[in-house]
Amino acid sequence: MKINTLRRLFFIGCLFYYGIVCCQSKGMVFIEGSRYIPLYGRDSTVVEVKDFEMDIFPVTNAEFLKFIALNPQWQKSKVKKLFAEENYLNNWLNDHDLKSGVNLKSPVTYVSWFAAKAYCECMGKRLPTIDEWEYVAMADKELRDARVKKSYNQQILAWYETPKTYNNLIGENSKNVWGVYDLHGLVWEWTLDFNSVLISGESRKDVDKDSNLFCGSAAIGATDLMNYAAFMRYAFRGSIKARYAIKNLGFRCVKDVN
Amino acid sequence: MNHLITSFITVSFLKRPGVLLFIGVLLFSCANDEKKELASAIDIPVFQEMQAELTSPPKVPRPVGERKAKKLIVDMEILEKEGEMTNGVRYVYWTFGGTVPGSFIRTRVGDEVEFHLKNHPDNKLPHNIDLHAVTGPGGGAESSFVAPGHEKVFSFKVLNPGLYVYHCATAPVGMHIANGMYGLILVEPEGGLPLVDKEYYIMQGDFYTEGKNGERGLQPFDMQKAVNENADYVVFNGKVGALTGDNAITANVGETVRLFVGNGGPNLVSSFHVIGEIFDKVHIEGGNRINENVQTTLIPAGGAAIVEFKVDVPGTFILVDHSIFRAFNKGALGMLKVQGEKDKTIYSGELRDDIYLPEGGGIQSMPTTEEFVEAEVTAKTLAEQLKFGKQTYMQTCFACHQGEGQGVAGAFPPLSKSDYLNADVDRAIGVVLNGLTGEITVNGEKYNSVMTRQNLTDEEIANVLTYVYNSWDNSEQVVTPEMVNKVRSNSNL
Ligand SMILES: [Cu+2]
Numbered sequence A: 001m002k003i004n005t006l007r008r009l010f011f012i013g014c015l016f017y018y019g020i021v022c023c024q025s026k027g028m029v030f031i032e033g034s035r036y037i038p039l040y041g042r043d044s045t046v047v048e049v050k051d052f053e054m055d056i057f058p059v060t061n062a063e064f065l066k067f068i069a070l071n072p073q074w075q076k077s078k079v080k081k082l083f084a085e086e087n088y089l090n091n092w093l094n095d096h097d098l099k100s101g102v103n104l105k106s107p108v109t110y111v112s113w114f115a116a117k118a119y120c121e122c123m124g125k126r127l128p129t130i131d132e133w134e135y136v137a138m139a140d141k142e143l144r145d146a147r148v149k150k151s152y153n154q155q156i157l158a159w160y161e162t163p164k165t166y167n168n169l170i171g172e173n174s175k176n177v178w179g180v181y182d183l184h185g186l187v188w189e190w191t192l193d194f195n196s197v198l199i200s201g202e203s204r205k206d207v208d209k210d211s212n213l214f215c216g217s218a219a220i221g222a223t224d225l226m227n228y229a230a231f232m233r234y235a236f237r238g239s240i241k242a243r244y245a246i247k248n249l250g251f252r253c254v255k256d257v258n
Numbered sequence B: 001m002n003h004l005i006t007s008f009i010t011v012s013f014l015k016r017p018g019v020l021l022f023i024g025v026l027l028f029s030c031a032n033d034e035k036k037e038l039a040s041a042i043d044i045p046v047f048q049e050m051q052a053e054l055t056s057p058p059k060v061p062r063p064v065g066e067r068k069a070k071k072l073i074v075d076m077e078i079l080e081k082e083g084e085m086t087n088g089v090r091y092v093y094w095t096f097g098g099t100v101p102g103s104f105i106r107t108r109v110g111d112e113v114e115f116h117l118k119n120h121p122d123n124k125l126p127h128n129i130d131l132h133a134v135t136g137p138g139g140g141a142e143s144s145f146v147a148p149g150h151e152k153v154f155s156f157k158v159l160n161p162g163l164y165v166y167h168c169a170t171a172p173v174g175m176h177i178a179n180g181m182y183g184l185i186l187v188e189p190e191g192g193l194p195l196v197d198k199e200y201y202i203m204q205g206d207f208y209t210e211g212k213n214g215e216r217g218l219q220p221f222d223m224q225k226a227v228n229e230n231a232d233y234v235v236f237n238g239k240v241g242a243l244t245g246d247n248a249i250t251a252n253v254g255e256t257v258r259l260f261v262g263n264g265g266p267n268l269v270s271s272f273h274v275i276g277e278i279f280d281k282v283h284i285e286g287g288n289r290i291n292e293n294v295q296t297t298l299i300p301a302g303g304a305a306i307v308e309f310k311v312d313v314p315g316t317f318i319l320v321d322h323s324i325f326r327a328f329n330k331g332a333l334g335m336l337k338v339q340g341e342k343d344k345t346i347y348s349g350e351l352r353d354d355i356y357l358p359e360g361g362g363i364q365s366m367p368t369t370e371e372f373v374e375a376e377v378t379a380k381t382l383a384e385q386l387k388f389g390k391q392t393y394m395q396t397c398f399a400c401h402q403g404e405g406q407g408v409a410g411a412f413p414p415l416s417k418s419d420y421l422n423a424d425v426d427r428a429i430g431v432v433l434n435g436l437t438g439e440i441t442v443n444g445e446k447y448n449s450v451m452t453r454q455n456l457t458d459e460e461i462a463n464v465l466t467y468v469y470n471s472w473d474n475s476e477q478v479v480t481p482e483m484v485n486k487v488r489s490n491s492n493l
Helices: A002-010 A061-070 A113-122 A130-137 A150-160 A203-209 A211-219 A224-239 B003-028 B033-043 B137-144 B173-178 B223-227 B324-330 B382-401 B419-423 B425-434 B458-469 B481-491
Strands: A028-031 A034-036 A047-049 A052-055 A254-256 B049-051 B071-086 B089-096 B104-108 B112-119 B150-157 B162-167 B182-188 B198-207 B233-236 B249-252 B256-265 B270-275 B279-283 B290-294 B296-299 B303-310 B315-321 B333-339 B436-442 B445-451
Touching: A028 A130, A028 A254, A047 A130, A052 A130, A061 A113, A130 A224, A150 A224, B071 B233, B112 B137, B137 B150, B162 B256, B162 B303, B173 B198, B173 B223, B182 B198, B182 B256, B198 B249, B233 B324, B256 B270, B256 B296, B270 B303, B290 B296, B296 B303, B315 B324, B382 B458, B419 B436, B419 B458, B425 B458, B425 B481, B458 B481
Parallel strands: B049 B071, B071 B112, B104 B182, B198 B256, B249 B333
Antiparallel strands: A028 A052, A034 A047, A052 A254, B071 B089, B112 B150, B162 B182, B198 B233, B256 B303, B270 B296, B270 B315, B279 B290, B279 B303, B315 B333, B436 B445
């Protein structure tokens, strides 16, 4: 009780109820942490990911509508320009309705990093780190690390070439071995530290600057294909800023377990 | 594994210091007039602002002529969109301005270009642009890296005259280029290039698809084939047939034609050649040096050339990459149609020995025994037979017998209203199955040439012949795979 009151004070406007639950949180699955080598990361050495829970689906328009209703500072009409550029919620008609043709069960997009972060915090969660996101995203239906499988990479690359997937509904892609849906094939997703791998846009230069970027994959005997699939994600992350609101970019939350 | 990328860096890093060094030389040596002019390009004042005219291939914007240097606004939109590689084959292209190659940019020395690079919100990926005409880090790539739904603005002054490639340099570079992200920017000298009658924009590119050449449906990019440099399509202006038939470029007898030819790659070097023409002038590699009387000019990946020639006789001139299988089997074939009076002193149409013998697409062989792969999709109705037949026709027979079956006088007999064709269906099947040599008479004209045997399945032959028979006033005969098989068994004896 007391804790709740306190939280209300701290997160003004953030009126969602959340408590400390004993078991798996609703709408989330447990991800058992481990050590792995990311494909293309800060230093491409082994990173450690602790146990955490991840949202099964990306956050939908419907969920974000609810959040906004209770947190007017994140409304389209009220949001501070510092925290979201003009495009913010561009496919919404106003603070309460979506434009026609936009589905409630589609992932919310056109959200800035600030807004995504606020949403997750409001739920008592947070945005995943790149390492956490990539860790769960390297799984396919059968394997926790499917990165060397041809089919896994082909599917990702195929998505890059499929236009307008942001119109699709959540949960239409098959779930991975952790029980998580849509990490690939729907929209890009914000990560907490999205800008920690600096890509200047001059790919050739970036590669030259840090030749270690490839070591991770070399060590596990990966194929070109795999690098290319990951490359695109890092390139995308490198091109965005925290206040950007992009048609193709949504988010989901994670939560620490202790 | 990272050779591809590493080698790219090497190239790029060699290039930049080279440019700086070059300018250094220019600044400190005044001996050469031409160089002095270049050195002062930095100081050319700009007058007024102007929106740059951008054109889709094969068109080019108006020449700069006498105009003064200006502040030139270039508005370039990046679009990822599905298009047609060849009949029945779809491909998702990534484009500058909605076309492959991207819009042609025409500037003059001293122009101050304000470049607006817009990444359409529907696009999935970030992109950027590296203009080889830019003196600066990454050719602009660094300042132009733009997320979907955003616009980046950067500016540069064009200092060196020439024809330059621009391309996307976002990781993975090879894939962005392979999907069509390249184009040409022309920097004319003060006063412009000498005026000519016709100017066109052509750019070669190699494409890598998961299915093999001609496989129907939406074909994803195949990374492995790209790394192996094993192209399924090598084409001019982004697709098979972008410059043939109704899309052919044209000129009139007596006119001078200038082609701005680029090569986007990503991998292959082009041996650019126009069958039946000699280039009067070639601006080698798009630079200052001019070579004369050139038959074939080499255009490196990421490079360009300007070729000029006067057309003296009427006819259809075939543009090819003279690495010739690319032309007749992978698509690197275009046409220049020249209209006007014949001049028998330059070319008498009767010397058949001089006729170049192009081959159709698909894999061909001289008559031998062969194994046959059955077509994957079987036509169930006449309509389907006609549809598939047309696709095979466009891929295989079109290069020789032409779009309307009209053939090429003296070289390839017509299939439209062909008495030879309509007289005997088994004979026609035999022609496609086994090839044909020796003198024949079609509609009163004599032909004595070679048609190679077409390596097609019974089903494909049935479809293509049904299509031919049901087009262009022919007898409307329907050919079945069984009929083809019968002729095949008889001729295999
Ligand atoms: Cu690109």
